Amino acid sequence: MPRRTFDHIPGLFLDTDYFVPEQCSELVRQSLQLYERLEATVGRAEGPLEKAHIPQPAYVRSAEHNLKSAEHFARVALVEEKQRAIRCEYFPRYGEDGHALAYFQRNANLPDFVARDLVPGVHGMVAAEGFVGLDQELTWKLTMNFYKRVNGKVAGFPFHVDIPANGVVTMILNVQREVLFQIAKEEVVTDIPLPVGALLLLSGESRYVWKHRVLPTDAPAGGTANAIERVSLVLGFQ
Numbered sequence: 001m002p003r004r005t006f007d008h009i010p011g012l013f014l015d016t017d018y019f020v021p022e023q024c025s026e027l028v029r030q031s032l033q034l035y036e037r038l039e040a041t042v043g044r045a046e047g048p049l050e051k052a053h054i055p056q057p058a059y060v061r062s063a064e065h066n067l068k069s070a071e072h073f074a075r076v077a078l079v080e081e082k083q084r085a086i087r088c089e090y091f092p093r094y095g096e097d098g099h100a101l102a103y104f105q106r107n108a109n110l111p112d113f114v115a116r117d118l119v120p121g122v123h124g125m126v127a128a129e130g131f132v133g134l135d136q137e138l139t140w141k142l143t144m145n146f147y148k149r150v151n152g153k154v155a156g157f158p159f160h161v162d163i164p165a166n167g168v169v170t171m172i173l174n175v176q177r178e179v180l181f182q183i184a185k186e187e188v189v190t191d192i193p194l195p196v197g198a199l200l201l202l203s204g205e206s207r208y209v210w211k212h213r214v215l216p217t218d219a220p221a222g223g224t225a226n227a228i229e230r231v232s233l234v235l236g237f238q
């Protein structure tokens with residue numbers, strides 16, 4: 001990984017060129033297909049959505065932009081190739097307008113394209129970086145973020161610390177649109193622009209102590225309201 005590290009943020013690694021553009025477009029295409037299937041399933045479902053309690057450290061809860069303590073979600077089952085059933089938790093609105101999120105826990109629930117096209121390479125990379133062994137069995141978690149156009153902006157993700165269940169190491173795969181990522185501890189705020197194709201790895205102090213967010217960006221001219229303008233994939237392992 002031709003990576004950049006940050007002297008004052010232990011555990012944070014950035015590779016701005018992890019994916020080539022063709023890989024990014026393919027990952028976006030597959031993710032949007034999955035989004036359509038999630039929406040179609042939730043649209044058909046009867047009854048109210050369940051409420052999830054998402055634990056966050058007190059300093060995140062009290063931040064100006066905070067995650068609400070209870071979000072509504074649906075447990076969704078999808079059928080992949082070879083009739084393989086997978087499950088996820090789907091939040092049509094996660095904290096803020098314009099942000100939908102699907103959470104896939106454990107290897108058996110990963111979508112086909114993630115298990116096939118993404119996980120082997122990422123496992124190789126974290127092994128090469130010395131986080132794990134190449135033959136080590138890892139339990140993977142995937143968060144798929146869908147950000148929509150709202151009032152001329154592409155939605156962002158307010159300050160948070162990834163929940164412990166996301167894994168000891170979490171990685172943001174920025175496959176669609178360049179964004180400004182910020183990572184902060186007390187009054188120290190560091191701006192990290194993420195180009196398309198970037199992989200940002202959070203481990204140790206950067207993952208557990210620092211909080212991070214993605215700022216909303218200006219939406220391109222001419223799009224339709226509520227269209228998905230950015231997808232990000234966040235992989236974690238335990």
Ligand SMILES: O=C(O)CCC(=O)C(=O)O
Pocket residue numbers: 143145157162172174212213214232234
């Ligand atoms: O969309 C992004 O780039 C960040 C997502 C994120 O921080 C998360 O899913 O925990």
Ligand SMILES: [Fe+2]
Pocket residue numbers: 160161162212
């Ligand atoms: Fe995060």
